[in-house]
Amino acid sequence: MERVDVLVVGGGMAGASAAYELAATHRVVVLEREAQPGYHTTGRSAALYTQTYGPPTVRALTVASWDFYTRPPAGFADAPLLTPRGVLLVGRTDQEAELRQALDEGRRFTPAIRRLDAAGALTRAPVLRADYVAGAVDEPDAMDIDVHGLLQGYLRGLKARGGRLVTDAEVTAIARADGLWRVDSPAGRFAAPVLVNAAGAWCDVVAGLAGIAPIGLVPKRRTAVLVDPVTDSPAVSQGVNGWPMVIDVADTFYAKPDAGRVMLSPADETPMEPCDVQPDEMDIAVAVDRVERATRLTVRRIAHSWAGLRSFVADKVPVAGFDDQAEGFFWLAGQGGYGIQTAPAMGRCVAALVTGGILPADVAALGVTPGDLSPARLRS
Incomplete structure (x- = not known):
């Protein structure tokens, strides 16, 4: 022993x-x-x-982790642990209250966040549909993690x-x-x-x-898929790596650039027993539907799909x-x-x-x- x-x-x-x-x-x-x-x-x-x-x-x-991420110990990593991405919490006209709440709560720890109107959101993330988004909360300093x-x-x-x-x-x-x-x-x-x-x-x-x-x-399944950045605009599609991560302010979907493709999720939280969890076809369909309603993306095929377990207490x-x-x-x-x-x-x-x-x-x-x-x- x-x-x-x-x-x-x-x-x-x-x-x-x-x-x-x-x-x-x-x-x-x-x-x-x-x-x-x-x-x-x-x-x-x-x-x-x-x-x-x-x-x-x-x-x-998360705030207390910033110094380690940006200045890790010597020899800890061969490349930066964080790279620029940005996050845009987007909302429809009927989600105005949620956007105000997200801004108020976010400012407690992150003074750099800002409120954008519809035009500002579309400039920040041209993949969004003009007839969907009414405003957004922008966190420009959000980062991708290696x-x-x-x-x-x-x-x-x-x-x-x-x-x-x-x-x-x-x-x-x-x-x-x-x-x-x-x-x-x-x-x-x-x-x-x-x-x-x-x-x-x-x-x-x-x-x-x-x-x-x-x-x-309670372990909960979270589904994700990778798709190609197909939109109605070649310029928008080609700029995929510069898009921020787009998250519905009510946390019902997200879309995130990933090495030239886009990761989509319906932000599902399905309780599961501990296991090597696999994606559910219905959750994949829901992810595609929600993202196509909010963005100019057209999903022609699923390049890859997977699921993970996110475990919560009460x-x-x-x-x-x-x-x-x-x-x-x-x-x-x-x-x-x-x-x-x-x-x-x-x-x-x-x-x-x-x-x-x-x-x-x-x-x-x-x-x-x-x-x-x-x-x-x-x-x-």
Whole structure:
């Protein structure tokens, strides 16, 4: 049995970022159930850094991640982790109230956002239909995230700090004895006083193996497709790489440029059991219909389709904290659709909470408290 200071269950972005930060001061092993890390949700993300997406706690964690994204440690990445994109929250005439609310909420953390009228929205995103859009909220500083580069940077950094990633290591049994969590897997047996449950959609399953009550995690399917940028204007189509990401202000669809093509989604949230989720044909049809109604895109074929699981707890705020009923069991769960953009700050938060029980000063200064993240809030 290999003994370390911290075992992290799950090698996706949540587990990798936490393990990297913890490895600066602890001996860490990450157990990943698949043959490669990031196979499930991490590898299927829309990959956007936006400070206007999610509840206030999520937005604060996103803002607190900015410095790492723009100035990562030396040698962490071979290329910039962020590249310019921009986000346009668009609305119809009947969505005026939603646009005002999005602007008011966004300004709390992102003063650079601005309100655009219909003409301004069409100038910013000429792919929009003039008879659809009545206005928009523009976040010009939103960025594309190099998810692969970020994940690999964390895993390289983990190794450089003496940590280890073990793949094909699905957890089959967990028990607490003599102050240690003892974990069985096909890759071996491991023990540590602290176990970080970062198993994504499987977090409640992992807790059950340890005899710990669930936190009510609900995995939800999100469907996406890639299509060619076919419009009624060659000039508009050829400019696809310069379009911002377009999101319906009511979050019923989005369209995002992706390497010369366009990623579409109906922004679906269908509850699912943890699994290797696959796209649903009806969701694909809904995505195409909604985007064709709002934009000048004509979808002639689906180049590629996929789905991922975004896991939420009741209040849709991520969970990071020790379980008050099980010594040394740390929850890192419920990242929903925010796990990539908040990963740098969340990784630091996990390391700080495991080590000393307080949050990093910059995160606390943005109004986040340990109670905001604690699993205890879900059982009160």
